[in-house]
Amino acid sequence: MNLAKYLRAVPIMAVSAAVAIGFAGAPGQAAPKTGGILNFVVPDEPPSWDGHRETTFALIHPFAPFYSLLIKVNPENPSSPTDFVCDLCTEMPTPTDGGRTYTFKIKQGVKFHDGTPLTAQDVVASYKKIIFPPEGTTSARVAYFVMVDSVSAPDDHTVVFKLKYPSGAFIPALATPYNFIYSKAKLDQDIRWYEKNVMGSGPFKFAGREAGASVRGERNKDYHVPGQPYLDGFEAIFSNKQAVQVQAIRGDRAAIQFRGFPPKSTEDLVNALGKDITVQESDWNCVLLFTPNHKKKPFDDVRVRRALTLAVDRWGGSQSLSRIAIVKAVGGVVFPGHPLAATKAELEQIPGFWPDINKSRAEAKRLLQEAGVPGLKFELSNRAVDQPYTIVGTWLIDQWRQIGVTVEQKMEPTGPFYARLRSADFDVTVDFNCQSVINPLLDIGKFLSEDIGNESYGAYIDRDLDKMFEAMNRTSDEAEQRKLMRQFEKRVLDEQGHSFVTLWWNRIIPHRSYVKGWKISPSHYLNQDLANVWLDK
Amino acid sequence: MTVATDLDTRVELTEERKRRSRLAAIGRFARRNPLGAAGAVVIIVMVVVAALADFIAPYNPVANAFDRMHEPPSFENWLGTDQYGRDVFSRIVYGSRTALLVGFASSFVGATFGLVLGVASAYFGGKIDLIFQRILDVFMAFPLIILALAVIAIFGTGAQNVIIAITIPFIPRCARVVRSSALAIRELPYIDAARANGFSHSRIILRHMIPNVMAPFLIMITAFVGQAILLEASLSYLGLGVQEPTPAWGLMLQGGAEEYAESAPWIAIFPGIAISLAVFGFSLFGDALRDEFDPRLRSL
Numbered sequence: 001m002n003l004a005k006y007l008r009a010v011p012i013m014a015v016s017a018a019v020a021i022g023f024a025g026a027p028g029q030a031a032p033k034t035g036g037i038l039n040f041v042v043p044d045e046p047p048s049w050d051g052h053r054e055t056t057f058a059l060i061h062p063f064a065p066f067y068s069l070l071i072k073v074n075p076e077n078p079s080s081p082t083d084f085v086c087d088l089c090t091e092m093p094t095p096t097d098g099g100r101t102y103t104f105k106i107k108q109g110v111k112f113h114d115g116t117p118l119t120a121q122d123v124v125a126s127y128k129k130i131i132f133p134p135e136g137t138t139s140a141r142v143a144y145f146v147m148v149d150s151v152s153a154p155d156d157h158t159v160v161f162k163l164k165y166p167s168g169a170f171i172p173a174l175a176t177p178y179n180f181i182y183s184k185a186k187l188d189q190d191i192r193w194y195e196k197n198v199m200g201s202g203p204f205k206f207a208g209r210e211a212g213a214s215v216r217g218e219r220n221k222d223y224h225v226p227g228q229p230y231l232d233g234f235e236a237i238f239s240n241k242q243a244v245q246v247q248a249i250r251g252d253r254a255a256i257q258f259r260g261f262p263p264k265s266t267e268d269l270v271n272a273l274g275k276d277i278t279v280q281e282s283d284w285n286c287v288l289l290f291t292p293n294h295k296k297k298p299f300d301d302v303r304v305r306r307a308l309t310l311a312v313d314r315w316g317g318s319q320s321l322s323r324i325a326i327v328k329a330v331g332g333v334v335f336p337g338h339p340l341a342a343t344k345a346e347l348e349q350i351p352g353f354w355p356d357i358n359k360s361r362a363e364a365k366r367l368l369q370e371a372g373v374p375g376l377k378f379e380l381s382n383r384a385v386d387q388p389y390t391i392v393g394t395w396l397i398d399q400w401r402q403i404g405v406t407v408e409q410k411m412e413p414t415g416p417f418y419a420r421l422r423s424a425d426f427d428v429t430v431d432f433n434c435q436s437v438i439n440p441l442l443d444i445g446k447f448l449s450e451d452i453g454n455e456s457y458g459a460y461i462d463r464d465l466d467k468m469f470e471a472m473n474r475t476s477d478e479a480e481q482r483k484l485m486r487q488f489e490k491r492v493l494d495e496q497g498h499s500f501v502t503l504w505w506n507r508i509i510p511h512r513s514y515v516k517g518w519k520i521s522p523s524h525y526l527n528q529d530l531a532n533v534w535l536d537k
Numbered sequence: 538m539t540v541a542t543d544l545d546t547r548v549e550l551t552e553e554r555k556r557r558s559r560l561a562a563i564g565r566f567a568r569r570n571p572l573g574a575a576g577a578v579v580i581i582v583m584v585v586v587a588a589l590a591d592f593i594a595p596y597n598p599v600a601n602a603f604d605r606m607h608e609p610p611s612f613e614n615w616l617g618t619d620q621y622g623r624d625v626f627s628r629i630v631y632g633s634r635t636a637l638l639v640g641f642a643s644s645f646v647g648a649t650f651g652l653v654l655g656v657a658s659a660y661f662g663g664k665i666d667l668i669f670q671r672i673l674d675v676f677m678a679f680p681l682i683i684l685a686l687a688v689i690a691i692f693g694t695g696a697q698n699v700i701i702a703i704t705i706p707f708i709p710r711c712a713r714v715v716r717s718s719a720l721a722i723r724e725l726p727y728i729d730a731a732r733a734n735g736f737s738h739s740r741i742i743l744r745h746m747i748p749n750v751m752a753p754f755l756i757m758i759t760a761f762v763g764q765a766i767l768l769e770a771s772l773s774y775l776g777l778g779v780q781e782p783t784p785a786w787g788l789m790l791q792g793g794a795e796e797y798a799e800s801a802p803w804i805a806i807f808p809g810i811a812i813s814l815a816v817f818g819f820s821l822f823g824d825a826l827r828d829e830f831d832p833r834l835r836s837l
Binding site for chain 1: 781
């Protein structure tokens with residue numbers, strides 16, 4: 001190994017060591033200390049403050065600490081897709097009535113930040129707003145609760161959910177971190193009150209906001225978990241420039257940015273700060289897709305669509321792109337590692353995942369020739385966000401170049417990009433599926449027919465696919481679910497070529513080592529109430 | 538036979554004299570304007586590099602090579618490689634095509650529209666001139682980059698739209714300069730004579746006025762090319778110009794400046810130098826051209 005190569009290896013080893021420390025946690029976990037203000041950077045600002053309506057991390061990071069949930073992912077084990085714990089309830093319920101009824105007992109003595117008591121009526125009012133949004137309001141998660149028939153409160157400390165059919169997707173949907181419990185009185189006063197106001201029962205009270213600059217929270221002394229929170233307060237600082245975020249952590253103006261940094265920025269921080277920085281890394285329940293517009297020629301021909309996926313070397317791309325972008329894992333339509341996900345052997349049977357990329361590209365060229373478009377040219381619509389959209393889009397274009405396809409990339413800001421997706425005004429688009437709680441049975445709703453799919457943009461109708469989805473959601477037999485999932489996956493990625501998975505995201509959080517108690521999860525939406533975070537200063 | 542030979546010899550001599558005369562003129566220009574000559578050399582090199590990019594660039598500028606990511610300058614990659622393993626030198630070479638295409642297309646089209654509008658405005662005068670000039674005032678109230686950003690917001694990104702975005706702000710600027718020259722020409726006797734002969738407005742404008750405002754027009758074009766290259770780089774840097782993987786200098790800066798400024802500075806430094814050199818070259822040449830065409834400056 002020459003000197004240059006040795007020097008290049010040093011930061012890689014440093015990052016590896018830091019990651020290892022992050023995974024292992026601090027040796028001999030010390031008792032949490034109280035006090036201190038946690039400063040963190042948020043790369044965007046939310047459109048409104050209503051969690052039931054919004055879908056962005058920009059809302060979760062600064063506002064989740066103000067609210068309680070009915071149940072949540074276990075903050076000590078946030079990577080688990082099945083480990084849920086009570087937040088406002090007293091114990092996780094056992095379903096009755098053949099899996100159709102869930103009864104939750106609500107903690108007594110919980111208070112909202114204005115001092116009013118929180119009861120089952122508030123929980124019911126909040127979930128009614130989420131599941132059955134009244135006219136004039138928007139709920140982003142209606143589709144998560146298609147199995148729910150009713151929600152009611154027989155008394156002030158009991159909430160009952162009745163389902164239309166037993167569903168394994170219900171509990172994960174309930175733990176979605178956007179399901180803030182609001183005050184019924186405030187909702188009765190104005191159903192849209194929470195779009196511009198904050199008043200919850202979470203570990204922190206709203207202390208102020210400076211538009212475009214920050215949101216501040218202070219400790220809720222009446223929090224319903226004894227001893228928590230440990231922090232005196234927090235300040236969420238808005239900054240959309242990655243360089244500024246990195247410099248904020250480097251200069252200790254902020255301790256952490258919860259969304260994630262690419263490997264290079266992490267490496268820079270580790271090199272600059274050494275033991276003062278800790279790195280936590282996790283697979284991410286977020287995946288970039290590319291979706292051909294089925295209504296545009298020649299993408300109405302399944303051979304052309306299949307050729308596009310056959311050209312892409314996902315196994316090689318995983319190794320290369322993971323060094324410059326926040327993507328890594330190769331997987332199918334289900335979050336890799338989940339029991340319902342395809343194994344490597346199963347994936348390798350699907351076109352686009354074949355281990356021999358030369359064979360795959362030869363087949364792609366043959367299909368294009370057969371379809372009469374050997375020198376195909378098209379425009380790839382993409383979102384003008386570097387990580388990971390631009391990088392993955394540019395990589396895809398190079399992959400397609402290798403089968404003789406010429407592609408021009410059209411980058412647009414988020415607003416126009418979404419408008420183009422929704423009006424199906426594209427040839428092929430980079431698309432994504434980002435979810436919070438890992439809940440594959442609902443997460444794959446993304447791929448359904450355009451008239452029922454949750455943000456399905458390929459402009460196709462496939463009733464057989466929709467039936468498979470419904471069958472999966474109506475059986476509680478895991479083996480049957482897995483079998484149906486493989487059929488669903490094969491239909492989406494192979495037989496019909498509706499939409500194609502590129503690489504799953506990889507979450508890397510470099511943070512100041514004095515930040516303790518926070519554990520990375522496979523979603524930048526999860527485990528963000530900061531109740532168990534403390535500062536070892 | 539003898540006659541033919543004499544004629545051939547005379548023609549050759551005339552051609553030789555013309556060639557020498559052109560070379561002498563270039564020599565005189567270089568002596569009078571050494572900086573302008575330096576600018577011309579930069580432009581010529583840029584044009585040659587753009588034209589022969591296929592032969593000069595050692596690598597395909599868009600081909601990813603992940604086994605060579607972030608390589609510092611070396612014999613294999615003279616200016617290093619970027620985050621995709623692409624050869625920076627090859628991308629700069631091909632990027633000159635983008636710069637020249639956008640630069641020349643937008644400045645030529647913008648200046649030509651400005652020329653026609655400016656001369657027509659001066660020729661007709663009166664209310665037409667008044668209305669034209671107020672419209673131009675509105676456009677000129679916006680800084681170049683702001684107007685270009687507004688146009689991009691309407692038309693979207695991409696090379697063609699960047700050309701349109703840069704062309705539009707150039708039109709009023711050229712029209713204003715050309716109009717001032719055309720106002721003086723309008724009063725000259727030969728224009729009156731043309732009117733007296735009953736020539737049409739278009740013939741007077743196209744045949745008699747426009748040829749006499751070519752000097753400021755050419756100066757404007759040269760000055761605009763440099764500005765257009767800088768604007769294209771600025772728009773691409775902001776993510777609003779040409780898009781990946783097209784080789785373009787501003788885009789190369791955008792991809793490398795922030796994230797790799799410390800660890801792989803060559804990704805941003807070399808395209809930055811290319812932009813500076815190109816703009817510098819066109820500015821020097823434009824200034825020299827102005828000095829050359831303006832008799833008042835020439836006599837000083």
